[in-house]
Amino acid sequence: MRQKVFFTIPYTLWILLFVIAPLVLIFYQSFFNIDGQATLGNYATYLTSRVYLKMTLNSVWYAFLITLVTLVISYPTAYVLNRLPNKQFWLLLVILPTWINLLLKTYAFIGLFSQTGTVNQFLRFVGLGSHQLLFTDASFMFVAAYIEIPFMVLPIFNSLAEINPSLINASKDLGASQWQTFTKVVWPLSLPGVKAGIQAVFIPSLSLFMITRLIGGNRVITLGTAIEEHFLTTQNWGMGSTIGVILILAMFIVMFITGEGRQKGGHRE
Amino acid sequence: MKKLFAATVGILALCLLLAFGDYALNRQTNQSGRRTVTIYNWGDYVDPALISKFEQQTGYHVDYETFDSNESMLTKIRQGGTNYDLVIPSEYTVQRMKREHLIAPLDHRKLPNLHYIDPQFMNRSFDPGNRYSVPYFWGTLGIIYNDQMVDGRDVQHWSQLWNPRLKNNVMLIDSARDVFAMALITQGDSVNTTNYHQLRKAQRHLKQLTPNVKAIIADEMKMYMEQNEAAVGVTYSGDAREMMSVNHHLHYVVPSEGSNIWFDNMVIPKAARNKAAAYQFINFMLEPANAAQNARYVGYATPNRKAKQLLPKRVTADRAFYPPRTTMKHLQTYRDLPLHVLGEYNDLFLEFKMFAK
Amino acid sequence: MKKHHFTWGGLYLALVFVILYAPILYLMIFSFSAGKTMEKYHGFSFQHYADLFADGRMITIVINTLIVALLASLIATIIGTMGALVIKDSRGTWRNSLLSLNNVLMVSPDVIIGASFLIFFTVLGIRLGFMSVLLSHIAFCIPIVVLMVLPKLNELSPTLVDAAYDLGASRWQALSRVVLPAIAPGIFAGYFMALTYSLDDFAVTFFVTGNGFSTLSVEIYSRARQGINLEINALSTLMFFVSLLLVIGYYFISKHSGRRNRIVAVKEGDAQ
Numbered sequence: 001m002r003q004k005v006f007f008t009i010p011y012t013l014w015i016l017l018f019v020i021a022p023l024v025l026i027f028y029q030s031f032f033n034i035d036g037q038a039t040l041g042n043y044a045t046y047l048t049s050r051v052y053l054k055m056t057l058n059s060v061w062y063a064f065l066i067t068l069v070t071l072v073i074s075y076p077t078a079y080v081l082n083r084l085p086n087k088q089f090w091l092l093l094v095i096l097p098t099w100i101n102l103l104l105k106t107y108a109f110i111g112l113f114s115q116t117g118t119v120n121q122f123l124r125f126v127g128l129g130s131h132q133l134l135f136t137d138a139s140f141m142f143v144a145a146y147i148e149i150p151f152m153v154l155p156i157f158n159s160l161a162e163i164n165p166s167l168i169n170a171s172k173d174l175g176a177s178q179w180q181t182f183t184k185v186v187w188p189l190s191l192p193g194v195k196a197g198i199q200a201v202f203i204p205s206l207s208l209f210m211i212t213r214l215i216g217g218n219r220v221i222t223l224g225t226a227i228e229e230h231f232l233t234t235q236n237w238g239m240g241s242t243i244g245v246i247l248i249l250a251m252f253i254v255m256f257i258t259g260e261g262r263q264k265g266g267h268r269e
Numbered sequence: 270m271k272k273l274f275a276a277t278v279g280i281l282a283l284c285l286l287l288a289f290g291d292y293a294l295n296r297q298t299n300q301s302g303r304r305t306v307t308i309y310n311w312g313d314y315v316d317p318a319l320i321s322k323f324e325q326q327t328g329y330h331v332d333y334e335t336f337d338s339n340e341s342m343l344t345k346i347r348q349g350g351t352n353y354d355l356v357i358p359s360e361y362t363v364q365r366m367k368r369e370h371l372i373a374p375l376d377h378r379k380l381p382n383l384h385y386i387d388p389q390f391m392n393r394s395f396d397p398g399n400r401y402s403v404p405y406f407w408g409t410l411g412i413i414y415n416d417q418m419v420d421g422r423d424v425q426h427w428s429q430l431w432n433p434r435l436k437n438n439v440m441l442i443d444s445a446r447d448v449f450a451m452a453l454i455t456q457g458d459s460v461n462t463t464n465y466h467q468l469r470k471a472q473r474h475l476k477q478l479t480p481n482v483k484a485i486i487a488d489e490m491k492m493y494m495e496q497n498e499a500a501v502g503v504t505y506s507g508d509a510r511e512m513m514s515v516n517h518h519l520h521y522v523v524p525s526e527g528s529n530i531w532f533d534n535m536v537i538p539k540a541a542r543n544k545a546a547a548y549q550f551i552n553f554m555l556e557p558a559n560a561a562q563n564a565r566y567v568g569y570a571t572p573n574r575k576a577k578q579l580l581p582k583r584v585t586a587d588r589a590f591y592p593p594r595t596t597m598k599h600l601q602t603y604r605d606l607p608l609h610v611l612g613e614y615n616d617l618f619l620e621f622k623m624f625a626k
Numbered sequence: 627m628k629k630h631h632f633t634w635g636g637l638y639l640a641l642v643f644v645i646l647y648a649p650i651l652y653l654m655i656f657s658f659s660a661g662k663t664m665e666k667y668h669g670f671s672f673q674h675y676a677d678l679f680a681d682g683r684m685i686t687i688v689i690n691t692l693i694v695a696l697l698a699s700l701i702a703t704i705i706g707t708m709g710a711l712v713i714k715d716s717r718g719t720w721r722n723s724l725l726s727l728n729n730v731l732m733v734s735p736d737v738i739i740g741a742s743f744l745i746f747f748t749v750l751g752i753r754l755g756f757m758s759v760l761l762s763h764i765a766f767c768i769p770i771v772v773l774m775v776l777p778k779l780n781e782l783s784p785t786l787v788d789a790a791y792d793l794g795a796s797r798w799q800a801l802s803r804v805v806l807p808a809i810a811p812g813i814f815a816g817y818f819m820a821l822t823y824s825l826d827d828f829a830v831t832f833f834v835t836g837n838g839f840s841t842l843s844v845e846i847y848s849r850a851r852q853g854i855n856l857e858i859n860a861l862s863t864l865m866f867f868v869s870l871l872l873v874i875g876y877y878f879i880s881k882h883s884g885r886r887n888r889i890v891a892v893k894e895g896d897a898q
Contacts, residue, residue, distance in 0.1 A: 007712055107862075277704075294682060294685060495853075
């Protein structure tokens with residue numbers, strides 16, 4: 001019995017100290033204003049000022065676009081991947097870039113996208129002239145999608161791999177065209193993977209903060225950027241926590257919509 | 270089980286080895302051993318040769334740590350547990366630290382070299398009588414432009430940045446007070462305004478600037494301006510000098526209608542462990558030869574009158590870095606504002622950034 | 627299957643792979659350039675590698691990063707394995723709530739983890755630096771270990787443990803002689819995953835670090851903001867090969883221990 005207690009203590013302590021306490025603290029902190037007085041003001045500000053509501057909508061909109069772009073690129077990738085021989089090996093190749101530090105990948109894009117960068121050199125070479133690439137919405141979304149692709153490919157790939165081939169054969173035997181087989185059989189059966197992928201991409205996209213600065217030139221403000229700014233620059237922890245609470249709520253909503261049963265993970269910004 | 274145990278021991282041994290390596294590595298640079306003085310300063314804001322010289326002269330070992338904003342520095346000091354002996358905050362932060370009792374009053378008898386400081390930089394409103402701080406460098410906020418991409422005459426004043434011809438060609442510094450200072454000055458208000466209507470008006474004015482804004486960034490601006498990524502940037506004089514040394518098409522202007530003038534100052538935190546060394550370091554940096562050498566390295570303007578005389582004429586005659594009296598008259602320092610007012614600046618700035626496209 | 631379908635698909639896949647690897651190759655190629663920027667290739671040189679090894683601050687930071695990662699993963703693995711045992715022994719709603727609590731840190735955005743830990747450390751008065759970073763890394767690595775060990779525990783046949791008891795083994799003996807050896811592959815896999823999480827983390831460390839303590843990600847962030855520096859390219863090339871080695875090594879461990887590719891399993895984070 002003593003042994004059981006011995007095992008339970010560290011893990012429960014971790015749950016209490018590093019799971020529950022920080023969440024409680026961020027909630028608690030959200031009721032204090034910048035002068036350290038207890039108030040509901042942060043929530044009032046959030047709900048009444050156009051700035052924060054609009055920022056939230058903006059942030060959701062960007063996250064939606066990033067998720068969409070990622071999905072559009074990833075679904076065919078997973079689909080094709082699934083039909084290859086040695087598919088586990090190819091899948092591993094898709095995942096390998098996630099082991100490269102995120103900062104390094106972002107840093108590469110700074111070099112690629114600048115006025116004198118490689119992409120512009122190429123554009124000039126083919127006669128398209130140089131374009132402003134850095135600090136545009138397009139490049140921000142591209143880089144964000146680039147980072148998220150593997151996390152979308154994975155769950156879709158797995159749900160596609162689980163589809164029983166005899167179902168597809170049956171569909172064909174019954175005279176369905178390839179398109180019909182896809183829309184009526186494959187797509188519905190891969191939906192759990194798509195949902196898991198959306199969950200894995202949407203929430204991190206809401207809370208991106210480093211790319212908004214390095215690639216977006218601070219012209220894109222997400223919930224994550226606002227939290228970082230309030231905590232580390234303006235020192236308004238109360239407001240930062242309030243936005244944090246909103247972000248946590250958003251997270252629960254997304255998890256509820258995309259099916260509460262699945263646990264997602266393995267993903268950090 | 271044996272395998273697990275062996276792996277655990279292996280990992281721990283590896284950690285110990287690494288920790289030892291770390292220790293050995295830092296010991297090499299840390300020969301003098303116990304007597305250290307810890308300096309907390311902005312990145313790359315002192316000539317490393319001067320640090321070595323100070324170490325040789327005094328036998329102290331200097332631990333040089335850096336911060337990248339007054340706010341992050343303040344958080345670390347407030348958080349406690351730190352033992353910095355000397356910190357170099359900007360003027361409004363000196364005011365804040367004073368109010369929060371984070372810094373110790375200076376004993377001027379221990380600072381014989383203080384008289385080298387130009388009187389016009391002494392006894393400023395943020396620290397009357399210099400009871401807590403000694404000026405280190407001063408500088409301005411201004412406009413840097415690339416003469417290949419824009420005519421210099423078109424960027425002499427803040428209001429000219431609103432010119433539609435600069436569409437998507439202006440880089441701003443990511444700092445609420447600096448960006449608002451620019452807008453407040455164009456509308457003739459104080460950069461320290463606490464009047465919400467003036468702020469709101471400034472923000473509406475800034476919103477009209479958004480088509481011209483390419484990015485709102487910090488240190489990165491150096492790289493981008495050097496690489497001709499944008500025609501115009503709003504930045505600090507010292508950063509401007511650095512950019513100009515790399516790209517000769519860049520020029521710096523302090524708008525004559527007014528701008529921000531700032532001071533970075535040496536202060537000794539209350540929690541300092543080695544105050545004697547901190548005083549020695551301040552004195553050392555006030556020594557005209559050292560101050561001049563430092564100014565040449567860092568590129569900011571020195572408040573040290575004697576040191577300024579030691580600098581080459583072409584440096585001190587440069588009106589962009591040592592502005593003429595008529596411009597100096599219009600330069601304003603930031604005052605530390607009440608937190609809720611700062612909150613308004615920050616919220617309005619966040620809103621501005623959101624619409625900056 | 628129709629042949630032309632494969633060709634189009636293959637082309638598409640090739641394009642995706644080009645996009646995925648272009649930035650990484652780009653960094654690596656310029657790490658060998660004699661020039662100073664990533665604009666033009668200036669001929670082969672090891673100059674930037676030499677600079678990197680001569681950069682004392684960078685080496686200290688690499689060592690710090692490794693110590694944090696190795697130590698945090700080790701402690702997280704020990705606590706996480708205990709946690710898996712606790713969850714395995716629990717029943718009903720208690721088990722479900724434990725599992726949900728376990729997954730909170732897995733699904734929370736990093737900004738939230740970073741910000742809430744910052745408040746937590748400030749309230750407790752823990753000095754920001756090595757200790758706060760280490761504690762944070764331990765904290766966010768624990769759930770991964772639990773998720774890696776738990777399936778192995780579930781696979782373990784209860785009769786095996788019962789047999790051990792029948793043969794007169796104490797609880798400790800049953801654990802050390804039967805349970806732990808059986809779940810060892812899960813524990814190693816958990817350690818490995820924790821290691822990669824810790825090495826890769828930027829956001830959480832960014833919030834809770836201080837007093838001059840820095841890890842690689844944070845250092846790269848501040849250096850990247852100061853401009854292109856090919857020393858970073860050299861570093862990323864080295865890091866790429868280290869991760870490649872780790873992944874290959876891990877691939878063989880997991881092949882050895884189970885049918886399903888567990889890298890895939892954990893990146894998806896599918897608990898069961």
